[in-house]
Amino acid sequence: MALHWLLALLIIATFGFGVYMADLPFSPSRLKLYSWHKWAGVTILLLSTLRLLWRLSHRPPADAPMPAWQARAAHATHLLLYVLFFAVPLAGWAYSSAAGFPIVWFGVLPLPDFVPVDKALADTLKETHKLLAFAMAGLVLMHIAAALKHQLIDRDGLLLRMMPARR
């Protein structure tokens, strides 16, 4: 549960940085933002791995009562989100490598390059990273809207499932 909120915060912030920094003129600030964005992305990748391991090893609560189509939509959204939590940063990492800028995590840990330096590949990966990130943003918005619908409209206490357990 803690991972959910931590990742939610990181993902939203990192996405925001990404959208803002992409159109900046070349400057030290932009270099700093790009670095933070990449470091955050790699951190998200790491934490998502932990999250996934948790999810696979722990049974989630049973679905709250809702029409079958809503349950299916929820499951599909969650599945897609998990996929994108990995696909987006991986695409970003590959884009950085292909553009000739290896990632040095927090400026100290050099990460390997899984793709060669290749301008055409970099251009493709940049678009891929953007597309996947925006798709993820769309799903996140739907996810938030649906959660709020359950909590505020259906009043089925769904949000409590993602809160610290009551004593």
Added chain:
Amino acid sequence: MKPIRLMVLTALLASVPASWAQTKPSTAAKPAAAAPAPAAAPQLQAAGSELLFVSRQMGVPVEGRFKKFDAQLSFDPKKPEAGRVAFTIDLGSASLGAPEFDAELGKAAWFDSKRLPQASFQSSAIKALGGGKFEVSGKLSLKGQTRDLSVPISLSQAGGITTANGSFVLKRLEFKIGDGEWADTSMVANEVQVKFKLLFSGVAAL
């Protein structure tokens, strides 16, 4: 042999020294001693030579290169102290591999290459260190600043080509490269590794 064959053979033999007299294509200005003789003065072979620099941006190594540079070398390995080397670099030819960054490099905060297009190195001393290694000392002029520079170089020879390999660390702020907002060394480190591999023809045997 028949006279005609003798004439053809003589003509062929005579054309060989003439082809030796062709100087190899290079960006170097022809030294005075480019006479049609096998032992021509040392000449830089632009193809195969490279001049690279690696800077660190927030920990990330970023490699760039100069695509246009020239060297004038007068060097006898038996008398290295009498040797001289002069190097010129076209700063506008600096490339980090991405057009956006290359355009940035030419700006006033960096190389300011429109105003000061050339960097140069003039040697004042060459010392033999043994085993094909030499130390070249001299002055580097870059972006209006001149600093002493001493570079260890190792020479190797194969097939008439002498390869000079060397590297040194240059402090970019000493030359005001990456000035103003870019002087922050946590963004771009002060130390820049410069590496070169220069191919020369016409150097006597080591």
